[in-house]
Amino acid sequence: MPSSTLFERIIRREIPADIIYEDAHCVAFRDIAPQAPTHVLVVPVAPVPSLDGPLDSALAGHLLHVAALVAKQEQLTEGYRVVINCGNDGGQTVNHLHLHVIGGRTMAWPPG
Numbered sequence: 001m002p003s004s005t006l007f008e009r010i011i012r013r014e015i016p017a018d019i020i021y022e023d024a025h026c027v028a029f030r031d032i033a034p035q036a037p038t039h040v041l042v043v044p045v046a047p048v049p050s051l052d053g054p055l056d057s058a059l060a061g062h063l064l065h066v067a068a069l070v071a072k073q074e075q076l077t078e079g080y081r082v083v084i085n086c087g088n089d090g091g092q093t094v095n096h097l098h099l100h101v102i103g104g105r106t107m108a109w110p111p112g
């Protein structure tokens, strides 16, 4: 049996996390090392390794929709940033696709 990703284990409640949203296709929980006052990860239930897929457009769209929903739920009325790190150069450290929803402070650009 292939080993589970960290985020699969969170989704199965084997590892504790502060889950703030869940539906049939994805889960959102607070990042353990927040980079801003609000930092939430939106993660598909299916263990898609990265934005490189395999990922269909319906799930990709749903994840973006939920990112905006979570931002509203967190009352990020002044704006927020959604980030997907992909692969080594992108800074991805967990090989299970996730969207970072970051807000509660003014963001800098360009990113590091």
Ligand code: AMP
Binding pocket: 006, 015, 017, 030, 031, 032, 033, 034, 041, 084, 085, 091, 092, 093, 094, 095
């Ligand atoms: P990335 O570097 O884009 O792959 O993002 C992985 C994110 O997962 C980082 O922001 C980590 O802080 C976060 N993370 C790692 N372990 C946990 C955990 N147990 N619960 C919540 N977030 C985590």
